[in-house]
Amino acid sequence: MLLILDLDETLIHATEKRLATPFDFVVGKYFVHTRPYLHDFLVSCAQHFELAVWSSASEDYVQEIVQNILPTGVSLSFVWGRNRCTPIISPQIDFYGRYNMDINSYYxxxxxxxxxxxxxxxxxxxxxxxxTPAKLAFNYGNAIYIQPFEGEPTDEELRKLMQYLPTLKDLSDVRYIEKRGWRTKY
Ligand SMILES: [Mg+2]
Incomplete structure (x- = not known):
């Protein structure tokens, strides 16, 4: 079973503005806060899954974050950044309710x-x-959504997720299992 992890707001929170709580390390201009339980989460996941990281951030940033958070003895099968993502234009609706592909469209x-x-x-x-559910709009059957992490030291998502994930490791097809509401299922 392959387990692919996002970085920003899933495993870490990187911010240009200092938060009230201490940061863990710095990458470029960003103060990086690791999500509570991150080390234990990665060690635990590595026992049950083949692990990989896929972020939509730039390749350099992704590599540097990974070097900082990867526990000794845990390896990743691949580390992918924005180059591997597919840009999707989201047309904005203008004042008259028409799709406007020219202004305010974003990727x-x-x-x-x-x-x-x-x-x-x-x-x-x-x-x-x-x-971010929009990033997995083409593969929602493979997705597990986690609440975005913005630096809260009391965050419990990874502690809960590392108890839930092993319940999926022997499935023959993960896409047929309802994974929304996973917090109530471990
Ligand atoms: Mg994210």
Whole structure:
């Protein structure tokens, strides 16, 4: 079973503005806060899953964050950044209710899992954890959504998630299992 993890607001929170709580490390101009239980979460997941990281941030940033958070003895099968994402234009609706493709349109970076299929992974046995549902709009059956982390020291999401995830590790097809409401299922 392959488990793909997002970075920003899933495993860490990076901010240019100092928060009241102490940061864990600095990358570029960002003060980085690791999500509570991150170390234990990664060690635990590595016992049950093949692990990978896929973020829609720039490649350099992604590599540097990963180097800072990866516990000794835990390895990742791949670390992907924005280059592997697919830009999707989200047209904005103007004052008259018409789609306006010219102004205010913005890109969302989707993570299309068919890209990992080309690498020989099976979607039946692939899970992806992200805080932004739009990024997984093409593969919601593989998705587990986590609440966005913005630096709160009392956050419990990873502690709960590391108890839930092992219940999925032997499924023959993760896409047929309802994973919304996972917090009540461990
Ligand atoms: Mg995110």
């Amino acid at each position: 969302e970076y989707a993570k299309k899992l068919k890209k990992i299929k080309r690498r020989g992974y099976r979607l039946e046995t692939t899970l992806i954890v992200d805080d």
